[in-house]
Amino acid sequence: MPIINSKIRYAFGCLIFVVFLVASLVSCINSNNSAENVYRYDSYLKTTPEIRVLLHDNIKEIQIEINKPYSISNFNNHEKLADKAGLKKSVLYLKSGDFRTRSLTSDTAHNAPTTFVKANGNISIFANNGYVKLNNSTYSGKLILIPKDNDKFSILEEIGIEEFLPGVVEGEMPIMWNNDALQAQVIAVRTYVLYKRKIKGNALYHINKLDLAYKGSYMNQSKSKEIVDKTRGTVMVYDWNLFPGYFHSTCGGHTEDINLVFNLRSIPPLSGVECGYCNNSKYYIWKKKLGRNMIQRSLNAAKTKVKKIRKISTEQIGPGGHCSTIKIDHAGGTKRVNANDFRLMIGPNNLRSTSFSIKKSGSSFIFDGSGWGHGVGLCQYGTQNMAKLGFRWFEILRHYYPEIDLVKIY
Ligand SMILES: [Zn+2]
Numbered sequence: 001m002p003i004i005n006s007k008i009r010y011a012f013g014c015l016i017f018v019v020f021l022v023a024s025l026v027s028c029i030n031s032n033n034s035a036e037n038v039y040r041y042d043s044y045l046k047t048t049p050e051i052r053v054l055l056h057d058n059i060k061e062i063q064i065e066i067n068k069p070y071s072i073s074n075f076n077n078h079e080k081l082a083d084k085a086g087l088k089k090s091v092l093y094l095k096s097g098d099f100r101t102r103s104l105t106s107d108t109a110h111n112a113p114t115t116f117v118k119a120n121g122n123i124s125i126f127a128n129n130g131y132v133k134l135n136n137s138t139y140s141g142k143l144i145l146i147p148k149d150n151d152k153f154s155i156l157e158e159i160g161i162e163e164f165l166p167g168v169v170e171g172e173m174p175i176m177w178n179n180d181a182l183q184a185q186v187i188a189v190r191t192y193v194l195y196k197r198k199i200k201g202n203a204l205y206h207i208n209k210l211d212l213a214y215k216g217s218y219m220n221q222s223k224s225k226e227i228v229d230k231t232r233g234t235v236m237v238y239d240w241n242l243f244p245g246y247f248h249s250t251c252g253g254h255t256e257d258i259n260l261v262f263n264l265r266s267i268p269p270l271s272g273v274e275c276g277y278c279n280n281s282k283y284y285i286w287k288k289k290l291g292r293n294m295i296q297r298s299l300n301a302a303k304t305k306v307k308k309i310r311k312i313s314t315e316q317i318g319p320g321g322h323c324s325t326i327k328i329d330h331a332g333g334t335k336r337v338n339a340n341d342f343r344l345m346i347g348p349n350n351l352r353s354t355s356f357s358i359k360k361s362g363s364s365f366i367f368d369g370s371g372w373g374h375g376v377g378l379c380q381y382g383t384q385n386m387a388k389l390g391f392r393w394f395e396i397l398r399h400y401y402p403e404i405d406l407v408k409i410y
Contacts, residue, residue: 036394038234038406045410048160048233051197052205053141053214055134056155058148061095068130075122075144092125094145094153122146124158137216146204156205159217161197165189165228166220171213172247173380175223178387181380182227184396187406188378191235191245194409198242231393233410236401238269245401246270248373249380250281252355255400256320256375261340261354269401270376272319277382277389283352283372284381290350292363299328299337302345307331312358312365314339321355322375340374377401 056062067089072082084090125132126142133139134155141159148154168189169175173182189212197206236245246258254274259266278284292309299306308331314323315336326342328335337345339354356369378400386396394406 036392036406038394038408041407041409044408045233048162048410049194049197050158051161051164051193051207052144053157053159053164054154054205054208055137055139055143055157057208058152058154060152061093062134062155064092064094064125064143065133066090066092066125066127066130067133068127070125070127070130070132073124073126075124081123131218133218137214138218139216140218154204157217161190161193162228162232163217164193164214166224167215167217168212169224169227170221171215173384175221177384179227179230180391180393180396181384181387182224183231183393184378184383184387184400185247185380186228187231187234187236187393187397188245188247190231191242192247194235195242195244233408234406235409236269236397236404237407238267238401238404240405243267243269246374246377247380248371248375248377250278250283250353250372251275251320251375251379251382252278252284252353252369252371254320255377255379256322256355257318258376260316260318260324261322261374261376268403271402272375273400273402275379275382275400277385278371278379280385281372281381284370286352286369286372288350288352288367288369289361289364290346290367292365295346295365296330298346299342302341304335304337304345305332306335309365311360314356314358320375321370323354323356 069088070084070090071080072084073080122144124142124144131138131140132143139157139159140163141157144156144158146154146156165186169182169186172189173185175182193207193212200206235242237243244258244264253276255272257266257272258264258270264270295312296306296309306328309328310331311327311329313327313329314325315327316324318324323339326337326339328337343351343354351367351369353369353371353373353375355371355375356367359366359368378397383396383400386399387393391399397406398404
């Protein structure tokens, strides 16, 4: 009996030890995540996702500069069409049709060898470890040229998202802003871009350069790269799904519901919150006087036909004060226009947001407004002020996007 008892005691002791070990491991995992609470995704991606960015659409010709040896390939079957291994610096004139390129080296600028590239379909140009410069922006990714109708073509950049992000952060926020503000911005952009990549699937491109203030992927400052790297692979999810992590300059006091602005499904992270941190922005409150004729001309130029305007009023005002519709009473009747479209037709620098009241003054209209941008998601000026007050990046994100989870997906 004593032998059996000691065996039971031994087995019981082992069981307690295992339970203790498991409990300490669980608490260790939890404590690692306690402050930021970033989960690791079950289907952790093995490689960093690549994205395709539309840089130029429907152009006839463009000059590009490459600082390293480069190659031109058929994008679809990877067949090499030209390999410029010996060149140091080249200027290529890309023309529509057959993508005729004339390569100029710095020594033989006037007797330049000419390369004709005939390709049926898309071709790619890649400078290994170098850059490709076009229209004052510099890119380290692979350029893809897509033939279009009427002898035109478009240019895309294919690049890993982590190499793409520093160029957006530098365009979207002053790099001297607080690290926590910049880190919150990085995650908002990463979430937005990966959401777009997911819904666009195999489309030619996922993001239009015009949608984000993208400064190019090559000339990134080391600070922006460090900031991006700190949260590598981390995105926001709601109900375990990516969502469009919209952001804007200044909300004017309260962010706006996505349904009201973009007519997209409203979810808790994008339905608007009180901000209370952006009142030092230049456009927290603004006033703009615009002539009746100027407004009429701008609307007609955008194919929204109106005659002499009598009255302009706002309709369907959201929790953030932004309106959804603009009603225009004119000599030919009444016209209703989506407020965001109206703002873009009049000029986004004339009307900084869609949160305004309108008064008539003689032959002009006075817009008394607040905020800068569409008002959905993260407010950038509010983010910087929260960071200055000591809020961490994950607290800022949870403030502007309620009910999110943070997940590291690669
Ligand atoms: Zn704000």
